[in-house]
Amino acid sequence: MRHLISTIIALLLLGLFLMPASAVAADMEGDFTGTAVGEAAFDLANSSGCPTPEDTPPGFGITTITDAAGTAGSGGAVSLHSVHCPLATGGITSGQMTFTMANSDEIHGTYTGTATPIPPNIGDPILVTINIALNGGTGRYAHASGAATLDAELVFEGLEDLAWPWEASWTGTVSYGVDASLQFSRSADRSEPVALDGATVNGNLYVFLTPLVPPESGAISGVEFWVGGALVHTECCAPYDMIGGTTDGPATAAWHTPEVPDGEATVTARILFDDGTSQDITATATVDNSTPLPAEWGFGYSMDADRSDARPLLQSYAVSGSVYLFVFPFDPGLSGPVDLYLDGQLIRREYEAPYDLLGGSSDRAGVALDTTTLPDGVHRLSAIAVDSNQQAAVPFVVDNTPSDVETLESFPQPGPEGIAVDPEGNLYATFARDGELRMLDPAGEWTTVTTWEVGEGSGPLGLEVDGAGNAYVAVTTFNPGNHGVYRVTHDGESVRLPGSEAIIFPNDVAFDQQGNLFVSDTVGGAIWRLAPEGAAEPWLVDPLLLGTGEAGYPVPLGANGVAWSDDTLYVANTEQGHVVSVPVNEDGSAGTPLVTSHPQFLFPDGIAVGADGRIYTALIAQSTIAALDPATGALEYFATALDGIDWASSLTFGEGALDPMSLYAVNYA
Incomplete structure (x- = not known):
């Protein structure tokens, strides 16, 4: 039974070292130190089917079940549950364990170790050293990795009681967090995603974290999206869209890259965990709107809500008073929505033609633009077809100074040539x-x-x-x-x-x-x-x-x-x-x-x-x-x-x- 005893002792001590200290670094790697106490029980019926040790009677097998509780260096509570089979020879132990954090996230690991002296004498201290390899888990630890070393001392007092108390301390490091990346799509349904990091982008993009529903979602309280150091949006729930979305539908808005100067732009998704820690996922893209996809359409204007006598709104064209602005021609052959901007600010998303700056229906524009609310001078009307990324823009002039054009004579149509x-x-x-x-x-x-x-x-x-x-x-x-x-x-x-x-x-x-x-x-x-x-x-x-x-x-x-x-x-x-x-x-x-x-x-x-x-x-x-x-x-x-x-x-x-x-x-x- 000496080999059996040494195996049990090593396993019991193993559960102590995996208590993680809190980590707030962006790379989610931290030191793990802590202590724990627990008890090992032995299933003599061998319900887990462990091999029968060579020096025991035929049919005799032992399943070792360990439960322990402790605290990490930061004061966070942790519990351990392990089921393993002892080795038949030597002082080496091996097995698998599960550590459950206070928020129910789990860390999984495998271990090997040594215990000396083997065999022990009653009253002798047994020194145990165990090496743990961390290899995943659940929640934020779904992709955990790391290693720790546990040192323990146990005094062997005989085999009368097969539920042995123990205690130990450990040191190590662990890396954990969300294994995710920032990607983008040209479509609101997030189809055909492309990695954002290293990409050259323009126009409207739907940016989001992938996977859309990370296995760590249960530990995530929210995700902040930052562009160039400025907070853009906070998402509470998966899927995590940079400009917002729904849990069971498409993204609701796109990132309008023309609002960002051409050049490198850093996008950060800051994942907020429910224990107060965070993790940054970053991507650096090159914004280049100097050569957008040319649109085969432009803009028009009318002074009537029914868009009658619509005319092209051309570069440097002057408008005044109340005017209806829209994509022109009325039906440019687009299959998806169009985002309309005035001076770089998103005014409205129109989902079908005619695409009016301030909304409308198939036969009437909704609201006229009151140009008296804008300063006289040059303004910019732009639009992006979301699905195709076609872009059009026109600078125009607001001039509400009194007109110096005078009508000398009016004639019934047709007029003079x-x-x-x-x-x-x-x-x-x-x-x-x-x-x-x-x-x-x-x-x-x-x-x-x-x-x-x-x-x-x-x-x-x-x-x-x-x-x-x-x-x-x-x-x-x-x-x-x-x-x-x-x-x-x-x-x-x-x-x-x-x-x-x-x-x-x-x-x-x-x-x-x-x-x-x-x-x-x-x-x-x-x-x-x-x-x-x-x-x-x-x-x-x-x-x-x-x-x-x-x-x-x-x-x-x-x-x-x-x-x-x-x-x-x-x-x-x-x-x-x-x-x-x-x-x-x-x-x-x-x-x-x-x-x-x-x-x-x-x-x-x-x-x-x-x-x-x-x-x-x-x-x-x-x-x-x-x-x-x-x-x-x-x-x-x-x-x-x-x-x-x-x-x-x-x-x-x-x-x-x-x-x-x-x-x-x-x-x-």
Whole structure:
């Protein structure tokens, strides 16, 4: 029985060393010291099926059951339960044990040890040394690891009593905590997760701890999420989402990375255990929103809740008063929600089109943005399609200063197409669908100067007035009998200029300093010239003047508005969205054309060159008047639909009694 006795003693002492001291380090590794007392009992019926020792009668087996209680160095209570089989020979013990902490978390371990002297004599002390290997458990100890050494002294007093009391002390270390990582998904359902650490990210991300429900969850009282040292959100329950979620559904919000400067960003999930300790799980990602996924949609605005007459909201566009803002076009083909931001702050998540900044329904926007609550100046509207990570943003201007745009006259639709002024201050306007040229005198009286027979979709368009007060009008009728360019006197006498009937689509006209008249051919992609008393002839035919057909009209819309300044002819190309600058050679021929454009220079129609050298343009589809700098490509908006601009088609600077520093424009709508 000597081998049996030594085995039992070693096992009993084993339970004492695993009492862990408290640990608060972020890596969850701490020193373990403590003491414990307990009692070992022996199951002679061998209910656990231990092997029969060689020096015992046949069928005799012993199962050793140990229970102990103690305290760790921090004062935390711990209990031990162990069931093992003693070795048949020698002084070596081996077995497995379970330690239960005060919060019911368990630590599992295996051990080996020695006891000397073996065999002992009654009254001799037995010195026991046991080496413990920790290998998991439950709760926060599900992934525990570590080692400890237990030293004990036991006095052998005989075999009369098979329930032996003992006591021991131990030292060691243990590492424990949640074996988790930070991951992210592009979808609220957390599908296809990717490790956050080392990733390059942009747009909206759903960040969370994985596994979604760690085995240690029973010991976790909450998880704090930090970004760059700032607390973002605290989650009480698994799954632990950085911006919140539900226990049985998707994450409720995404991390909007454009709110973080580009560069390295450290995200920390601080796991709070119910005993007051914590563990940090960190990930460092590179935020790069300099090249987001481009969106095939943008933003629009309307002054009506039903979004009627919606127009694109373009870069640097000015708004005022109450305005409805939304993703444009209304149905951009997205399958998931869209997060809408104003100046970097999440305003609303819209789950289906139309995606309104302040909410709405399929047929009505919910609430108008009261721009008077915002400071005048530049603001930023942005949106992220959550599922696809498409991003769009536009800087726009809030300007609630009183508008200096004045309506001089209103007409029933359709409105005028072209406008010009003469040295006497008379204002001329063409009405394409009525086939009329009208004049407004300084006294405010309108007169119909002349008319043409026109068909559907044609009529008098652009015009110019010479120093003698004669109006030159481009008339497109596609009827050889009256198609071409006309000179119209004050008294209404109308003469078609020779050769102009050959121009496919005469649209606008402009004089140079020598009195040559230049005419744009919108369909032919050309500029024609009529010398004084001469016939029309092609002056420049170039692909830069051709239309693309993208506007969807029956004919392509290329060269449109024309204006002359400093030996250069400027031509607006409607569908290509640019201005062509054509210098004039010494012999009067066309020089090499140059292009000036801007991403927001869309569907230009009539143009006029200002004293500052900029090209003032009626951007007809935007209901906007803007100035394009031909030298730099810079674009500045001057008037919008909020000022009463409604499909402005032509403009001119004042002359004579009309202020030469003011622009005069006509709305075609």
